Amino acid sequence: MLEYGFMQNALIAGVLISILCPCVGVFLVLKRYSMMGDALSHASFAGVAIGILLGFNPIISAFIFTSICGLLIEKLRSYYKKYAELILVIVMTLSVGIAITLISSGRASASVNSYLFGSILTVTREDLLTVLILSVISVFTITILYNQLIYITLDEDGAKIAGVKVKLINYLFALLVAATISVSLRIMGILVISSMIAMPVAAAMQLNQGFKRTLIFSIIFGFIDIMTGLILSYYIDTAPGGTIALTSVAVLLVIILWKKLLVCRN
């Protein structure tokens, strides 16, 4: 399996994504904003369609369009303070509208399935470089903003009073989510990205640990989900999005059962 260049590219990209997705996901889930991942993955669909139409690298066009939508979500948050999910519906409607219109027009229909369901065959060296650059910038930014992000996620008012530039960091975070989705869409597919942002965190939260350990366990579970899913998809010859999603559910179930067993034994 490892002798194939495409599989090497897919596995390297998988490692990067397995670090990045939970790093962003832990803050999204704890902000109770995990559906933002879903809204922005739909936005990336429109970005991919625009990229194909204009002859751009679809990962870059997805990053640009998803970033614009991420910033739009942050901007609209002040208009719909009590109805955050409504903002996500607005952005999803806009994105799906653009994507379907472009794809059904026949001008941007090439290989849409591989973007929807993920593919291990389509990760080129150029894609890998884009994924590497975006991942390094994103993980570096999260490391720098780590304490501010925790503060905002736990207690946004307290963060403002402590002098954290909450608005600026929320905008930066929206860009981080956009970057995460853009780097993940080749491997996992648009339909599965939001699950991979939330599922490893959901599994890690079952372990009732502090923040740092929850983050570390999320990365471990993300790594298991993506690597197992990729290898399975190679052997059973299916799109990796499906096997990654199923693995993440299996990991969550194993942890819930393990916890139950521990409780029963005690």
Place this chain on the structure above:
Amino acid sequence: MIQIDNLNYTYSTDTEYILNNINLNIEKNSYVSILGDNGSAKTTLIKLILKLLTPSTGTILINTDKIGYVPQHVGEVNSQFPITVYELLRCHYKVLNLKNSKLLNEVLKNFGIFEFRNSLISNLSGGQMQKVFIARALLGSPDLLILDEPSTGLDAQNKQEIYCILKNLNLNSKVTILSVEHNIEAALENSTHICILKEGTAKINSISNYLGGVSC
């Protein structure tokens, strides 16, 4: 410490002011309890002072940047958040860019929560949680400490401990305290001044004016 002049506030431009022409002077080293019925805009007033809300008209001047805030631990903060006591305090310490590495353990010991430093905040009792949030607020050695209902949901012993901490801070560390209170008894016992909010207006008086009791 805090000078409020002609403050008016409404959440929506097409409704009446919920705070109407408020003028208050909160002196340095005082301990002011804000009392009022539910819905009398007590929390709104402290959010205006904390600059979390912008006044419709009027001014609020505070002559310190070192402000500590203790939120209502029930409701305002996600108590199920997976974070340990130590991580919570360390996060505040890092955000304030403090340099004294012994400070965290000192604060934990001073508040009697050192043994819980590795516990999740979700596993703490109401009293322990309140101590953690007061400890967090005090990390930056604030001149002004603002609290929102510090004793809500606590049992009698924890209430007593919390008010003892606050009174000590006021008397010995000269921290000015502004506290939204439901607990009239504690307000009378500990405060130097009482501020009563009623129908959008505020009146502040020295505690000696209320020795016969408070009527909100």
